[in-house]
Amino acid sequence: MQIQTPQSQLTPLLHVNYDQIYNQLVARLTPREMIFAKWRAGFGGIIQWDLPQDLTWQQLSKADSYDYQACMALLENVSSEAKRTLGSNKAMIDAVYSVPSLDYVYYSRTPQGEYRIMLAGWGYRFPTSPALNPLSYSTRKLQPVDIYFRADGEPVASLPVELVRNTSHVGLSADASGKLNLGSQEVGATFEFFIPSYGRNFSITIEQGRQQYLVDLTVEKTIPEGIPAVDIPAEPEPINLTIDNIRVKFVNQYGTPVENATARFIQNGTEVASTGLLNDGVAMIESTSLQPGTVEVRLSSPTAQYPVFNMVNDPSELDYEVYFHEVEKSRKWPIFVAIAIAAVATIAAAAIIYNF
DSSP, X not given: XXXXXXXXXXXXXXXXXXXXXXXXXXXXXXXXXXXXXXXEEOSSSEEEEEOOTTSOOEEGGGOOHHHHHHHHHHHHHHHHHHHHHHOSOHHHHHHHTOBSSGGGEEEEEOTTSOEEEEEXXXXXXXXXXXXXXXXXXXXSOEEEEEEEEEETTEEOTTOEEEEEOSSOEEEEEOOTTSEEEEEEEETTOXXXXXXXXXXEEEEEEOOTTOOEEEEEOOOOOOOOTTSOOOOOOOOOOOOEEOOOEEEEEEEOTTSOBOOSOEEEEEETTEEEEEEXXXXXXXXXXXXXXXXXXXXXXXXXXXXXXXXXXXEEXXXXXXXXXXXXXXXXXXXXXXXXXXEEETTEEEEEEEEBOOOO
């Protein structure tokens, strides 16, 4: 597959020979890390990028939620591996991984079901707009999704589940606790599933701020023909239920949600929950994960550090906010104060934020 663009419509970010850059990338990166399409200077003022002919390629901007999140995870993973190999010239590396828009990012799936990513237009931008750098590839609002399977009040361990796609089924499996992790998915996306062992279909639609979805697979009991009937209490129809979540929102002193961080919750010296923050700085954890009383909270980020602080878990509260105030590195941490008001609890803490 060939991607062609008039040279007049693009501005180069690198003032060196692109063919030489491509050859260096091929020599230094592994086949998995080599996501750069072959660059060619075409005739008539055309720039061309060649994608491997053995696969069918699609623009990532047109992918559905499932393919999109899988490709974004792959892109982040392989680019992180490659950057460790390419050296310390950050400006050069950022330029190589930049593209004019998400329309220049292509993906495919191998016959074995593995995803492949290729960048066309790498090292270029549109003349009137900035380049799209790796940190801004993800233009969709994503949040983590977990599906829990229960039958007769108990988890259904290692349950085979099929994700129904347009023309095929993708085989998935719940873990030993009956949880199926779907990764991070787009808010508003709908997924169709089939459970072979139960012969049942079900669907979920991703809701803003909701991470856990419960599927009740309890089978209604029936009386075999020829056996005298007895009174059997009616069982409710299987329905989807939401597991109660504790919502903790982390905000800095500018009123901006904390991004790109992981929250860990510790009680009695044991980590009871750990989760990445959503796009709005929110950590969602199951209410059953925490016991009433003091909870030690540790927030970590590759671009900032925060103090260890204690919050008080009130069983009647499910909504908290945590505020951090930036202070000089030489100053001591201010005292953490947690105040719960009505249904919303506001937690104040101090943090030192610095760039690596």
